[in-house]
Amino acid sequence: MARFAAAKMVLSENYTSCLNNSNKSPNAPLIPGITFQSTDCSSLMSATIDKTCSISLDMSNGAKTGWAESFDSCQSFNLIAQKYNNFDFVVQNAAINNECSDYVILEASNWDEAQQRSQSLGGNLVTINNKDEYSWLQNNVWAKNELLSLAGDNSQESTYYFTGLNDVAKEGEYVWASGETSDFNNNEDLIHRQNWLAQQHMANSKDYFVIGGTNDKGFTDYVQNDYRPDLYNGLSGHLTWVDNESSWLKNNGNPRHFGLAEIPSCK
Ligand SMILES: [Ca+2]
Ligand SMILES: [Ca+2]
Incomplete structure (x- = not known):
């Protein structure tokens, strides 16, 4: 055109x-x-x-x-953004579609609020059902804050997104807010390795997960050969456990937090 x-x-x-x-x-x-x-x-x-x-x-x-x-893609980008821009908690124009899901970034101060707001859009906090979805999201949403950038927010500040993964109902049983299942082994394969190996003492008090955006690689072990290089691929996107407020991260540099909602779009 x-x-x-x-x-x-x-x-x-x-x-x-x-x-x-x-x-x-x-x-x-x-x-x-x-x-x-x-x-x-x-x-x-x-x-x-x-x-x-x-x-x-x-x-x-x-x-x-x-x-x-x-x-x-400009047309479809704008059409998707228009579906969600009238919600005042949605980051304006930060919405994108892939296959049968719309992904929307929203303002939220804690996980509960992020999940409630995702439900009011007709979905839930994001469910990462398989490796393909993980890779697509990594490239189009959180790495380099790609979706925020497309929406005109070019800040390279450290940023975290609340995801649907949690073990609120039963300690140690990791499930998605949507109730969907995923291809990952009890979802433990998605959890950041340093969390999983070295910070088990944190697990009881932290029942929610954020994913890190921008170029923030988080812990230093992400490049080690035994550290799931096939999934994270050296880019940002580690799932890290937090409490409802993500207070540990907020007390350590106070990075920005958003919710990442996934809304079914093929109904
Ligand atoms: Ca999904
Ligand atoms: Ca827990």
């Missing part, structure tokens, strides 16, 4: 020109079918290509929103 490419080019050119001369206002050329909105080099410039596809670029810091690779 040529208009989509043209819109990206205009926004990029304006960003470069703003970098070089912040007193010069962005230029909105007349391209049939595209509406550009902008004020100056300190604000957002957006391009509306049709009613389902609009992209924007923040002239002050270069953050992009909606810049999927193609017009088709």
Whole structure:
């Protein structure tokens, strides 16, 4: 779709020109079918290509929103985001679909709240059913905070996402909030190895799991040969046990926490 490419080019050119001369206002050329909105080099410039596809670029810091690779993915990205953007706890535009699931990032201060909010969207906190889903999520959601970045949040701050894995009902029996099962061995294969081996004393008091995003590799043992290199693949994404508030992590650097909801989309 040529208009989509043209819109990206205009926004990029304006960003470069703003970098070089912040007193010069962005230029909105007349391209049939595209509406550009902008004020100056300190604000957002957006391009509306049709009613389902609009992209924007923040002239002050270069953050992009909606810049999927193609017009088709821009359309579907925006359609999925529109399904969830009217919930005030959803991170705006941080929603993406794969196969029969929508994945949505939401604000939540603890696991219970994250799960309740996931249910109000029609799903649960994410269930990682198999290795394929793990790998897809690793590449598209948490590694380098990929989904937050697609939504225009380019912060590289350390970030954790509450997942559905928990052993609230019965200590040591790891289940998913959705009630679904997974291909993993009692789900223990997903738990970070250093947690599992060295921190069993923490297990009783910690019944929930977060997954680490950005480039945060967490504990130093992730690259050891015996440490499930086939799953984590050297990227971020270790499941680490926490209490409901994730208070240990919050007391150690206070990284950002979100919930990662999974909502069935093929009903
Ligand atoms: Ca799943
Ligand atoms: Ca426990």
